[in-house]
Amino acid sequence: MREQLEGSQAVARAVARCRPEVVSAYPISPQTHIVEALSDMVRTGELAPCEYLLVESEFAAMSAAIGASAAGARAYTATASQGLLYMAEALYNASGLGLPVVMTLANRAIGAPINIWNDHSDAMSQRDSGWIQLYAESNQAAVDLHVQAFKLAEELSLPVMVCMDGFVLTHAVEPLEIPSQEQVDAYLPVYTPRQVLDPEVPVTIGAMVGPEAFTEVRYLAHAKQMQALDLVPELAAEFAASFGRPSGGLLRRYRTEGAETILVALGSVLGTIEDVVDELRDEGERIGALGITCFRPFPLDEIREALTGVTRVVVVERAFAVGIGGIVGQNVRLALAGLPSVVYDVVAGLGGRAITRRSLRNLVEEVQEGRVEPNRLHFLDLDRKLVERELQRLQEKRRSGPHAENILRDVGVVAARSH
Amino acid sequence: MRPGGRRHDDDGVFEVRIHGRGGQGVVTAAELLSVAAFAEGKDALAFPTFGSERTGAPVTAFCRISDRRIRSHEPIVEPDALIVQDTTLLHQVDLFGGAGPEAYVLINTGRGLDELGLGDFAATRFRPERVVTVAATDIAREHLGRPLPNAALLGGFAALTGAVSVESVANAIRGRFPGRTAEGNVAAALAAADAVREGSVVRA
Numbered sequence: 001m002r003e004q005l006e007g008s009q010a011v012a013r014a015v016a017r018c019r020p021e022v023v024s025a026y027p028i029s030p031q032t033h034i035v036e037a038l039s040d041m042v043r044t045g046e047l048a049p050c051e052y053l054l055v056e057s058e059f060a061a062m063s064a065a066i067g068a069s070a071a072g073a074r075a076y077t078a079t080a081s082q083g084l085l086y087m088a089e090a091l092y093n094a095s096g097l098g099l100p101v102v103m104t105l106a107n108r109a110i111g112a113p114i115n116i117w118n119d120h121s122d123a124m125s126q127r128d129s130g131w132i133q134l135y136a137e138s139n140q141a142a143v144d145l146h147v148q149a150f151k152l153a154e155e156l157s158l159p160v161m162v163c164m165d166g167f168v169l170t171h172a173v174e175p176l177e178i179p180s181q182e183q184v185d186a187y188l189p190v191y192t193p194r195q196v197l198d199p200e201v202p203v204t205i206g207a208m209v210g211p212e213a214f215t216e217v218r219y220l221a222h223a224k225q226m227q228a229l230d231l232v233p234e235l236a237a238e239f240a241a242s243f244g245r246p247s248g249g250l251l252r253r254y255r256t257e258g259a260e261t262i263l264v265a266l267g268s269v270l271g272t273i274e275d276v277v278d279e280l281r282d283e284g285e286r287i288g289a290l291g292i293t294c295f296r297p298f299p300l301d302e303i304r305e306a307l308t309g310v311t312r313v314v315v316v317e318r319a320f321a322v323g324i325g326g327i328v329g330q331n332v333r334l335a336l337a338g339l340p341s342v343v344y345d346v347v348a349g350l351g352g353r354a355i356t357r358r359s360l361r362n363l364v365e366e367v368q369e370g371r372v373e374p375n376r377l378h379f380l381d382l383d384r385k386l387v388e389r390e391l392q393r394l395q396e397k398r399r400s401g402p403h404a405e406n407i408l409r410d411v412g413v414v415a416a417r418s419h
Numbered sequence: 420m421r422p423g424g425r426r427h428d429d430d431g432v433f434e435v436r437i438h439g440r441g442g443q444g445v446v447t448a449a450e451l452l453s454v455a456a457f458a459e460g461k462d463a464l465a466f467p468t469f470g471s472e473r474t475g476a477p478v479t480a481f482c483r484i485s486d487r488r489i490r491s492h493e494p495i496v497e498p499d500a501l502i503v504q505d506t507t508l509l510h511q512v513d514l515f516g517g518a519g520p521e522a523y524v525l526i527n528t529g530r531g532l533d534e535l536g537l538g539d540f541a542a543t544r545f546r547p548e549r550v551v552t553v554a555a556t557d558i559a560r561e562h563l564g565r566p567l568p569n570a571a572l573l574g575g576f577a578a579l580t581g582a583v584s585v586e587s588v589a590n591a592i593r594g595r596f597p598g599r600t601a602e603g604n605v606a607a608a609l610a611a612a613d614a615v616r617e618g619s620v621v622r623a
Contacts, residue, residue, distance in 0.1 A: 004457040006450075138490070168492045172466040173450045175457055271490030275430070354493045 002177050007139035007169045008033030010176045011104060014143040016047045017184040018102075018150045020076040022068035024053035024061045028083040029116050030166035031106035035078050058083040062090035062101070069099035070205045072196040074150065077101065080166055081108035084122045088129070091159075095130025096221065097205055098195070100153035102146065103131075106166040107267065107318070109351040113404040117352020118166045120267065120318040123295075124327050126161070130221050132228050133296040136164040137252070137270040139176055141293075144247035147179060148235045150188055155231060156224055157194045165268040165318075167352070179243055187242050225297045232294050250299040251306055255281055256288035261312040261364065264290045264332055269316060269348070269355050276360045287364065292328065303335040313341050314367055316360070316380070318349045325377040344372055348380035355380065386410055432485040433582050434495040438514050439504030442474040444569040448502065449480035451573055451595060455587035456484040464489045477512050484582055498522060500580055502572055504555075506535055520545060523580045525615075527568050529554035551579050551615055558610050563603035574608025578615040585612040 005013075012034045015023075023042065025035040039054070041047035051068075055061045061077045068075040079087060084105060094101050105123050109115040123133060134149060136142035142164040149160040164170060179187075195205055209217050229250065236248035254274050256262055263273050270291045280287045290306055292299075307313055313336065315329040324330070326345030333343050344367055349355040359381050366372050390407055393400045400406070435452065439445035446467040453465035461484050468479040481495045496516075500523040503514055518524070522545060532538045532552060541550040553575040555568035563570075570592050577585040589605045596604060 004454045004463065165492075168466075172464060172492055173453050174464045174489070175462060268492050272493050275491050354496075356493055356496060357491070 002175045004173060005139075005176045005178070006033065006171065006173045007142060007164065007176075008106075008171065009037055010139055010143050010178060011146060011164070011170075012037035012041070013178050014146045014184075015076055015102075015104070016041050017179060017181050018076075018147060018188055019074065019184075020047075020050055020102075021073035022051050022053065022065065022075045023077065024055050024064035024068070024075070025077050026055055026058050026061045026079070026083065028058070028080050029106075030108060030118075030170045031078045031080045031083070031104065033170060034104055034106070038076075058087040059090055062087040062094060062103075065101045065103075066090060066094050066097065066099055069094070069101050069193075070097070070195070070197050072191070072193045072198070074154075074191045075099075075101045076103070078104035078106065080106040081110055081116075081122045084126060085110065088126065091126055091129045091131060093206075094159045096217075098157045098221075098224070099159060099205075100150075100157050100191075101159040102149045102153050103159065103161050104142075104146070105161050105163045106170045107163050108166040115351040118168050118318070119350045119352070120163070121350075123161065123163045124319040124321075127296055127327070130158070130225065131296065132156075132158055132160040132225060132294070134160065134162050134232075134248070134294055135266040135292065136162065136169065137266075137268060137291050137293070139164070139169050139172060139174055140245075141247060142169060143176060143178060144239065144243070144245070145293075147184055147187060148232075148239055148248045151235055152228065152231060154191050155235075156227055158224055158228070163267065168268045177245070183243060187239065228294065228297050229299055229302075248293060250292075250294040250302050252291040252293060253306055254289040254291065256290060256306065256310075258286055259288035259310060260286040261314065261368065262288050262290050262307060262310045263314045263316055263360070263364070264292065264307075264328065265316045266292050266295060266328060267318065269318070272355060272357055273316070273360060276357050276364070279357070279361070280364065285364075295328070295331075298331050298335075300331075300335045303332060304339070307332070307336060307341060308339060310341050312344065312367055314344045314346060314363065316346045316348050316355070316363075318347075320345075320347045320377060342374045344374050344378065345376075346372075346378045346380055353381065430485075431487055432483050432489060433500070433580075434498050435482040435484070435500045435502065435576075435582070436495050436498040436518075437480045437482070437502040437504065438508055438512060439478055439480075440474075440508070441476045441478050443478075443504050444567060445478045445480045445504060447595075448504075448569045448573060449482045451569070451588070451591045452482045452576070452583065453484070454591040454594060455573070455577070455583040456482075458587050458590055459583060461486055462489045464492070466492065468494065477508055479512075500576070500582065501525070502576055503527060504568055504572060506530075509535065509537075515544070518545075522549065523576075524550045525572060525576050525579055526550075526552045527555040527572055528552050529557055549579070551575070553611050553614055555607075555611055558614070559604075559607045562607040562610060563600075567604075570604035571607040571611035575611040575615045577608075578612035585609065588612075 042052040065075040153160040317328040329345035449465040453463035456463035555571035558571040
């Protein structure tokens, strides 16, 4: 049954139907509504048996999830932004040990400057942590991906991060289908660990490994994650068969047939991109979109196949690597190595800046008219004057002061202004 | 025709922007509106502008309503309708930004547009019959005993725009609030809807 629900509430309900036995979390915006709802469900007994641990930090949240998972429990947590960075060390332990923790990441920018709004800097900073990363393009996708994530994590014995855009999705209220308990129970089997701390059959989870075998254990981490490239589509197909709607998979193509230009993106911006594609298709443009749902492991072959023959590939991403450029863009380039397609790296929507239809249309126009240089990082809607003024100040005097404050003063932001 | 894009109303999505202050229930209003539209079988998306919420700070919330699936989660920049909960925002926030000449405007005030200094502005920029004031806070005080204008504004909005029915607004309120609170709010919504319909509202 479809209900009008907030994204966070919907995800909390979907997670609860996956019957986690331990939820450990520390509140941080924009993730808080999710774990708040879960803690309520544990308190009222709606989610049972389950232990909810309000821990003292994100480091503790992940550490507790690791402990619970090693003891054979289905473990879940959620975080965002600085919270993810604070648990970074434990993230590598969860993946290195092969523990199938599932985590929601309500994507938010990383400071400084401090900013509570959405972008993908947090998720991208941990893209090589050994976690599988799935990106939700809508709240329905977020709901459905969580159900698939538990199955994926447990089949591979690897942790899975489900990324959903903070505020943009977590705080949006829209019609959503929450899978029933019976449906989820039929899809997601009881967790059978590959390794478990059991006094009857003692093992060490986390043995020290020296040069004699470290490479081999690390090789396995890679080999196991790569198995997800086969498993993710299988689980998506199973999901579609059991729940009656398509969801998940490695990629999602939108009107890519015969396209000369394809916009590539992750997350909720795909909704706006699809609107733009429809508008431009109506006007006769040969344009389509490619959504990357599974970013880690990166589906190189599938992306190559999806983009072969496309003249212009415009990667729109909500994060970038300082000192080099696009992150998704670099990965896409690797997938297209040797092909004649031209790849454009476009950074957009940082720290909560809206990516509007108008900006996207202008971007497509500029790319098609050759006004965007490929192989150089392009910032959508960058206020150049603002940047130039600050660069000028840097030249003029040594003690030019903090960028953030200087620029805010130029913008004329007053503390009470909402947007 | 705006540069780089079609007109907002061409895509069959009715876009509402609600302005108020933290604590006045702006976010709840957008949510209730979306619930009312959803109950009528429409797709509806409600979301706030996001910030460090503080009581009294300007807050904006959005609601998109459509017969088709709504995909975009971006903020509404070209609203088809505006609801202004608090007239003290008039000189602080660009309340009418992006609203086209066909837009509906509903302002919560017991005063007329001229008194607010908006008479000429409203008459030249919008269709005069689509710019309406309603004393939602007074109506709420009367029916609810508290100065919470949300329900009254939604009732007035339904009557003004027809984007949702007043009955759906009432049902959304009943689904959200318990017994007496719900009934007080429903009464306020109906009273405000009547006021807008009968044109007994204070106009310029």
